[in-house]
Amino acid sequence: MATLSPPELVKALGEAAPTHALPGRVLSARKGQPPPDLACTRTVEKGHGRIETRTLSVSRECAAHLGWPGAAQVCRVERIRETKGKNSREVAYAVTSLLPQQAGPGALLALWRDHWLIENRLHWRRDVILREDHSQARAGAIPQAMAALRNTMLHITRHTPGPLAAAREALAENRTAAIRAAQTGVL
Numbered sequence: 711m712a713t714l715s716p717p718e719l720v721k722a723l724g725e726a727a728p729t730h731a732l733p734g735r736v737l738s739a740r741k742g743q744p745p746p747d748l749a750c751t752r753t754v755e756k757g758h759g760r761i762e763t764r765t766l767s768v769s770r771e772c773a774a775h776l777g778w779p780g781a782a783q784v785c786r787v788e789r790i791r792e793t794k795g796k797n798s799r800e801v802a803y804a805v806t807s808l809l810p811q812q813a814g815p816g817a818l819l820a821l822w823r824d825h826w827l828i829e830n831r832l833h834w835r836r837d838v839i840l841r842e843d844h845s846q847a848r849a850g851a852i853p854q855a856m857a858a859l860r861n862t863m864l865h866i867t868r869h870t871p872g873p874l875a876a877a878r879e880a881l882a883e884n885r886t887a888a889i890r891a892a893q894t895g896v897l
Contacts, residue, residue: 745769751815753823760793766819770810780807785818836860839874866891 744767752765765788772784785804790797806818813821836842840860847856863878866888870877881888 745771747771749810749815751819753819760791762792763790764788764819764823765790766815766822768810768815768818773805776805778805781805782807782809783813783818785822787819787822835864835874839878840864862892 748767748769750765750767752763754761754763756762767786767788768783770783773781776784783806785806787802787804789800789802791799804822806813808818840863842857842860845853845856847853864874867874867877867881870880870891881891
């Protein structure tokens, strides 16, 4: 699923997509209304001091008007987050090649959520453990070389039991084990 925000998706699904729609409900066609096949689902989660509501609206009819090869459905995800009495709202759009029979609104929302879970876990490992965001390497090929070294380290330690920081420290202390891990894990 490619996450995009082009004007044609906003126009197709409309900024006023029905966040009040019941999960799984298909809306009827009326002039100035959302597409007739628009289906919606909603999840509400409470945790980490916040309440987060995600609403996904999806249409197959809109995808046909985009003219993008392989586009089967167009999605709109609205996320409303309440933290300490303050609300924030984000809207994102996506195009998927999955047909409605392969992934309905609920399945698409789960895929969306899983994608960001993976992204966030990887970013946390890179930022907190490897301190990637604090890197001062900005010139020439140095940023790419450092990214390659971090990727190699993540690849080598992916099967190492325990926390990443402990694996990194163990390999720093035992260079023979680090070389052996590099030879078996990368080459």
